[in-house]
């Protein structure tokens with residue numbers, strides 16, 4: 001049998017196979033951030049569909065400034081724990097593991113989602129007309145942020161999640177600190193790569209220390225921010241960041257890319273229809289995997305069993321992560337195990353829809 005469908009262990013946690021449902025914001029929660037029955041149903045279908053690990057959509061750790069949109073799940077208060085418990089129990093009944101993704105929007109939000117305030121970022125940021133669109137976090141706010149992540153991770157553990165994933169990708173706050181495109185600070189949190197990763201490392205260490213050695217703490221990391229500015233994030237910096245967050249407690253790294261505000265199509269590339277278009281972060285992931293001791297989880301355009309097997313076999317990745325294919329086929333893993341050669345997702349991106357998460361593609365399935 002293919003290695004894809006065999007159990008896999010990371011530290012103390014074991015997964016029934018190598019498949020991960022990558023974090024996917026589903027818009028099915030209450031406007032106030034609590035879990036709904038519709039979400040529990042979505043997660044039941046995913047778990048029953050055979051996937052090994054489900055990562056929830058991004059859940060925000062600081063209220064209101066960390067909120068990226070309404071609705072969005074929250075984990076900034078104890079009141080969220082009971083709803084998550086039901087979600088976790090449902091997933092466990094069907095043999096899958098589930099992690100909560102911890103996130104902070106930083107500049108990728110709008111005043112209407114954060115009680116009319118100005119979004120925060122590593123630095124003061126301005127739009128093309130010179131209007132201020134984000135303000136720099138103060139040092140004491142950065143300290144508080146670390147407390148928020150720690151408290152959020154402990155809540156996730158109390159809710160029964162098998163682990164947490166810290167969102168450091170897609171242009172949200174921690175990706176903003178990593179990239180010189182958005183981080184122009186001149187203190188210990190900006191400038192050199194050592195300074196730009198200091199918050200990512202501090203958070204990794206703090207969260208891991210709080211939840212304990214046995215409790216998995218993963219990260220989703222940008223391999224590129226996708227922008228063409230001179231200040232874009234460079235791959236050698238990312239490789240170093242990956243090594244350092246792993247040294248500070250991160251147990252596995254999901255390698256992604258793109259910045260929602262400017263380059264969402266870099267994150268979720270449209271029109272993946274042939275094997276040569278698949279696995280678009282594989283070259284970066286391979287370099288990261290060669291440089292770190294922890295497992296790497298590849299996401300981005302994986303669609304066919306043959307491409308998945310080849311990135312597992314050639315040392316690019318240890319697990320196979322997908323988002324859009326599971327929106328169309330929550331039972332995709334069972335189907336692949338039964339012999340289906342590839343996902344039927346055509347990567348049309350109609351699933352990015354404010355009305356809620358569903359596959360809206362109505363054309364023919366790819367050959």
Ligand SMILES: Cc1cc2nc3c(=O)[nH]c(=O)nc-3n(C[C@H](O)[C@H](O)[C@H](O)COP(=O)(O)O)c2cc1C
Pocket residue numbers: 022023024025026056057058101167169170220256267268269299300301302321322323324325351352353357
């Ligand atoms: C509707 C939608 C919502 C998403 N929400 C999140 C999210 O909350 N957190 C995250 O890290 N990535 C999110 N992503 C990105 C995916 O996890 C994934 O990295 C990306 O779509 C590439 O994988 P794919 O080609 O298998 O879709 C989202 C993607 C989609 C399509």
